[in-house]
Each structure stands twice: as C-alpha cells, then as structure tokens.
Amino acid sequence: xxxxxWGWWLIMSIGMVAFWAIVVYGIVLLVRGGQRPAExxxxxxxxxxxxxxxxxxxxxxxxxxxxxxxELTDALSEDGPKGSPESRSLAA
Numbered sequence: 079x080x081x082x083x084w085g086w087w088l089i090m091s092i093g094m095v096a097f098w099a100i101v102v103y104g105i106v107l108l109v110r111g112g113q114r115p116a117e118x119x120x121x122x123x124x125x126x127x128x129x130x131x132x133x134x135x136x137x138x139x140x141x142x143x144x145x146x147x148x149e150l151t152d153a154l155s156e157d158g159p160k161g162s163p164e165s166r167s168l169a170a
Contacts, residue, residue: 134147
C-alpha cells in the first residue's frame with residue numbers, strides 16, 4: 079500500500095461514511111419528492127359585517143344620531159317600521 083499510515087486509513091474511513099450519508103440523503107430526497115415542510119396557514123379574512131352591525135358601529139362612533147339609527151334599523155327590519163306608509167301599503 080505504498081507505506082500508507084493510519085492517517086490515510088482514518089481519512090478514507092471518514093470519506094466512505096460521508097459518501098454513504100450523501101447517497102442515503104439523496105435517496106430520501108427522491109422518495110419525498112423534494113417536499114418542504116408545510117407553512118402555517120394565512121389568517122382568514124374577517125367576515126363581512128351585517129348591516130345592523132355597521133349601524134351599531136356608526137352609532138357608537140358618532141357618525142349617526144340615535145334617531146337616524148332607529149329609522150335605519152326599522153328600514154332594515156323585515157316588517158318595516160310600525161305604522162310607516164310602506165307597511166300600510168303592504169297591508170292593503
């Protein structure tokens with residue numbers, strides 16, 4: 079062996095372990111298909127506000143008065159405001 083000492087034996091042993099580690103790593107990558115770990119899901123967008131929630135928010139922020147709030151909630155209700163011309167025309 080041309081007078082190769084223990085140092086070459088050690089280097090060749092480490093080289094062989096490294097070679098087989100790379101081969102096994104390559105096989106694992108091929109089997110997995112190069113998949114990456116899943117990233118955390120993006121937060122879902124906030125749900126749209128209902129018309130009544132919008133009115134409550136506008137009342138709380140002072141954009142509309144209590145009287146306007148009541149008129150608008152009556153207009154949004156299914157039956158309409160009690161005694162309003164619209165409800166009377168629907169009843170007729």
